[in-house]
Amino acid sequence: MKVGLFIPCYVDQFFPNAAIATLELLEKLGVDVHFPMNQTCCGQPMANSGYEHLTGGCNSLFMQNFDGFDYIVAPSGSCVLHIREHLHSDEAPEKARNIAGKVFELTSFLTDILKVETLESRFPHKVGMHQSCHGQRGLHLSQMTELVAPQFSKPGKLLGMVKDIDLISLNRKDECCGFGGTFCVAEEAVSAKMGQDRVEDHLEHGAEYITGVDMSCLMHMEGILKRRHSKVKVIHIAEILNAQL
Amino acid sequence: MNVTGKDHAELAGAFNKDVDRVDWHDETLWWIRAKRDKAVHGLPEWEALRETASQIKHNVLANLDTYLEQFEANAKANGVTVHWAADAAEHNRIVHKLLNDHYVTRMVKSKSMLTEECGLNDYLAEHGIEVIDSDLGERIVQLAKEPPSHIVLPCIHKKKEEIGDLFHEHLGTPAGNADPQFLTNTARNHLREVFLTRKAALTGVNFAVAETGEIVVCTNEGNADMGAHLADIHIASMGIEKLIPERKHLGVFLRILTRSATGQPITTYSSHFKNPQPGKEMHIVLVDNGRSTQLGREDFRNSLKCIRCGACMNTCPVYRRSGGHSYHSAIAGPIGSILAPNLDMEKYADLPFASTLCGSCSNVCPVKIDIHDQLYKWRQVLVKAGYTPKTKSIAMKVMSTTLASPTAYRLAGKAGRLVIKYAPFAVNNALNPWYKQRDMPDAPKQSFREWYSDNRKKQK
Numbered sequence: 001m002k003v004g005l006f007i008p009c010y011v012d013q014f015f016p017n018a019a020i021a022t023l024e025l026l027e028k029l030g031v032d033v034h035f036p037m038n039q040t041c042c043g044q045p046m047a048n049s050g051y052e053h054l055t056g057g058c059n060s061l062f063m064q065n066f067d068g069f070d071y072i073v074a075p076s077g078s079c080v081l082h083i084r085e086h087l088h089s090d091e092a093p094e095k096a097r098n099i100a101g102k103v104f105e106l107t108s109f110l111t112d113i114l115k116v117e118t119l120e121s122r123f124p125h126k127v128g129m130h131q132s133c134h135g136q137r138g139l140h141l142s143q144m145t146e147l148v149a150p151q152f153s154k155p156g157k158l159l160g161m162v163k164d165i166d167l168i169s170l171n172r173k174d175e176c177c178g179f180g181g182t183f184c185v186a187e188e189a190v191s192a193k194m195g196q197d198r199v200e201d202h203l204e205h206g207a208e209y210i211t212g213v214d215m216s217c218l219m220h221m222e223g224i225l226k227r228r229h230s231k232v233k234v235i236h237i238a239e240i241l242n243a244q245l
Numbered sequence: 246m247n248v249t250g251k252d253h254a255e256l257a258g259a260f261n262k263d264v265d266r267v268d269w270h271d272e273t274l275w276w277i278r279a280k281r282d283k284a285v286h287g288l289p290e291w292e293a294l295r296e297t298a299s300q301i302k303h304n305v306l307a308n309l310d311t312y313l314e315q316f317e318a319n320a321k322a323n324g325v326t327v328h329w330a331a332d333a334a335e336h337n338r339i340v341h342k343l344l345n346d347h348y349v350t351r352m353v354k355s356k357s358m359l360t361e362e363c364g365l366n367d368y369l370a371e372h373g374i375e376v377i378d379s380d381l382g383e384r385i386v387q388l389a390k391e392p393p394s395h396i397v398l399p400c401i402h403k404k405k406e407e408i409g410d411l412f413h414e415h416l417g418t419p420a421g422n423a424d425p426q427f428l429t430n431t432a433r434n435h436l437r438e439v440f441l442t443r444k445a446a447l448t449g450v451n452f453a454v455a456e457t458g459e460i461v462v463c464t465n466e467g468n469a470d471m472g473a474h475l476a477d478i479h480i481a482s483m484g485i486e487k488l489i490p491e492r493k494h495l496g497v498f499l500r501i502l503t504r505s506a507t508g509q510p511i512t513t514y515s516s517h518f519k520n521p522q523p524g525k526e527m528h529i530v531l532v533d534n535g536r537s538t539q540l541g542r543e544d545f546r547n548s549l550k551c552i553r554c555g556a557c558m559n560t561c562p563v564y565r566r567s568g569g570h571s572y573h574s575a576i577a578g579p580i581g582s583i584l585a586p587n588l589d590m591e592k593y594a595d596l597p598f599a600s601t602l603c604g605s606c607s608n609v610c611p612v613k614i615d616i617h618d619q620l621y622k623w624r625q626v627l628v629k630a631g632y633t634p635k636t637k638s639i640a641m642k643v644m645s646t647t648l649a650s651p652t653a654y655r656l657a658g659k660a661g662r663l664v665i666k667y668a669p670f671a672v673n674n675a676l677n678p679w680y681k682q683r684d685m686p687d688a689p690k691q692s693f694r695e696w697y698s699d700n701r702k703k704q705k
Contacts, residue, residue, distance in 0.1 A: 176562045
């Protein structure tokens with residue numbers, strides 16, 4: 001199985017450890033992983049700001065880089081959702097649809113395609129799971145509290161395979177952290193307040209780490225934790241799933 | 246209404262200066278969201294009800310002309326006078342003329358978001374007609390000379406102590422008394438006098454049944470009934486999207502409306518008005534005011550399915566922390582943000598951006614409006630129509646050019662990390678909104694791709 005590793009631009013630049021963990025984890029599971037060196041960004045920052053018409057360059061670059069793989073996997077729900085919903089090409093619409101259909105967020109790739117049932121990892125800490133909205137409500141990685149439907153959680157299932165991990169519960173299971181792309185600066189006051197409230201929920205329940213499938217939400221909460229000089233850390237779920245025994 | 250000319254971000258910023266109030270507002274509305282969850286999780290058929298309601302409304306919107314004519318014919322046969330208003334101004338003129346014709350200078354009005362949308366109270370006041378709102382929440386904001394901040398809970402932004410002060414000033418209650426039971430009784434006595442003396446009553450409409458020509462008004466206080474039954478003339482104002490085909494469809498809509506709104510199984514009063522009482526008059530004003538334009542916008546048509554339950558507001562993490570007035574529109578929150586730009590793109594260009602696109606609104610919507618997708622789509626429309634700041638457009642062009650070129654991206658990425666690492670003052674300052682309440686991420690030595698080049702040689 002040949003997999004293209006899609007690393008979101010800001011993860012590449014600021015959170016290489018999340019990307020390294022994703023790569024190592026997939027390699028451990030026997031996947032043939034390739035990282036196309038000319039990839040940049042999925043185009044979401046422009047599109048969510050109302051400039052989807054400026055994402056043509058990003059779209060064609062994405063298609064050039066990720067043509068020919070069996071699957072394309074990224075440690076991000078948000079960027080994957082954007083590609084799934086918005087990758088398009090006027091010249092090669094069929095090809096764009098085909099590539100978009102092969103893009104998977106890491107945890108759902110592990111549970112749905114690789115059908116992982118056990119993991120060799122250990123993480124002896126109290127961990128709070130942040131449900132990133134695009135992964136949860138967009139990609140349905142786990143059930144949403146608004147809906148009357150059976151419970152499930154793909155990231156939760158994987159964390160359950162990690163030795164000695166202590167998953168905390170939260171008052172509000174799936175409220176947004178307030179990052180929201182350019183929202184975080186355009187609506188600074190509300191964005192920061194949302195982040196503070198989310199962080200508070202994890203702190204109140206004794207989290208040592210806050211994890212999730214999207215580094216963008218975690219970056220937002222990390223900014224708030226650091227401002228408070230908190231010892232609590234954020235960590236991408238790939239780093240926990242890849243943690244050594 | 247936006248009298249200040251400030252946008253959502255500025256108004257929300259002002260609201261957030263008082264953290265305790267933000268926390269209180271957030272908790273109050275979250276409590277209502279939790280009540281809604283409790284009510285709907287008790288119904289295994291909930292998702293089927295939502296889907297059915299959505300499909301019924303889909304049928305209504307696809308055949309709106311037919312249902313409107315059917316409704317008009319049946320209402321007329323019932324002895325009701327039907328009026329058509331193309332816009333807010335015509336609606337207000339129609340109501341004014343009806344009042345003038347009956348020499349009425351004082352009217353009682355139950356909750357109607359449509360009349361808020363049309364600015365009816367101000368219009369009538371300018372023409373010497375006094376309107377008293379009889380919904381308790383609306384009466385409170387009316388006394389405070391403020392617009393409602395929520396479509397179901399108009400004074401949810403007011404604490405009980407503030408309401409006590411208002412009642413002390415306007416209704417003569419003892420200073421400092423903020424006992425909800427006492428204040429409610431005071432309002433009841435005050436409104437009872439209003440109900441008994443007003444010759445005209447205006448109500449909103451929750452549902453209009455095409456099959457029978459009747460309207461249904463849902464209240465918890467019975468105030469619509471008190472007004473309409475005691476007055477000589479009952480005027481009901483409704484948007485043209487309020488139709489449902491048949492009476493039996495109420496079996497779906499009455500079940501979802503209040504569960505979504507407040508977590509109650511049904512409103513205390515679900516009153517059907519079909520015929521005028523002997524010797525009295527009943528008028529229905531059918532108002533378009535932009536609705537047929539929205540019907541013609543394929544991407545936004547579904548917004549007309551809205552039954553005004555307010556669930557999207559209660560669940561919205563942004564609404565809860567910015568307050569209804571920050572939306573400077575008659576209808577606040579996520580649904581208001583997709584309705585308002587239809588009325589005035591320039592004035593409401595900020596609203597579709599007042600969201601993180603978290604999607605919770607679409608999940609609670611009882612008629613399954615794809616609210617967060619429409620917010621995304623409005624952003625595209627507003628940018629293309631030129632209603633975004635020039636500086637933002639320039640920044641976005643630079644960004645898209647950089648990200649479309651692997652070389653430019655590598656250089657910019659390296660530069661960005663170097664700046665954060667060696668010149669944090671360049672980003673950690675007051676001009677960077679991120680830094681105001683959040684620290685910047687640490688800059689790693691290497692990007693992932695640099696690490697990959699060093700550690701894996703099997704590049705494609």
